Amino acid sequence: MQRMHRAGIVLERLAQRYPRPASALQWQSPWELLVATVLSAQCTDQRVNAVTPGFFHRWPDPESLAQAEQEEVEQAIRSTGFFRNKSKNLLATAQRIVKEHEGQVPDTMSQLLALPGVARKTANIVLSNAFGHNEGIAVDTHVKRLANRLGLTDAKDPNHIEQDLMPLFPQNQWGALNHYLVLFGREVCKARSPLCSQCPLYDICPRYGVPS
DNA sequence: ATCCCGAGGG
DNA sequence: CCCTCTGGAT
Known part of the structure; x- marks a missing residue:
């Protein structure tokens, strides 16, 4: 089965x-x-x-976070892990948005990638879901895993996977697509003990019924 | 012990 | 390609 055809079925069934x-x-x-x-x-x-309700109550926009102390941001997000990196990056990102983008989250790939702590995965989520731009497909660990299992790519590097996936899907509604793929990878095509018996894609999956 | 909707650096 | 960063759930 051709990858293009397989991707069409993936989109249809996940929708x-x-x-x-x-x-x-x-x-x-x-x-x-x-x-x-x-x-x-x-x-x-x-x-x-x-943690998000408290975070957004306290810092509803980049302007407010830009004036925060890193210490208080760390306390607010401590339970999400990697809190030092995340708080430092979020603070610097907020300050950069205030200084260079008039307090508004930018809506282009290059501007998003210039923000500390933002790489292609995050940029693609924001572009597709917040701005409706179909510029790229968000490849996280879930999408990386399921794209390989479904035979949509052989690559391991997320950027290569994204290049392999993009031509397979009609270039619209990538916000929804990104959402489907991540949810599906998390809920069904799980890393350990995937739920193949409940999988809507079992009949087109090269890995279905193949041990390990 | 091991894993989780990543990013940056060597 | 490798490593590190982190707490919390299991």
């Missing part, structure tokens, strides 16, 4: 499984989505959701 890809859009602003995405690194969304 059925996740009919309302709104949870990535639960955030009120690009700023909230950016912060939540940064916090989600190596951390479950449950723990992210535990």
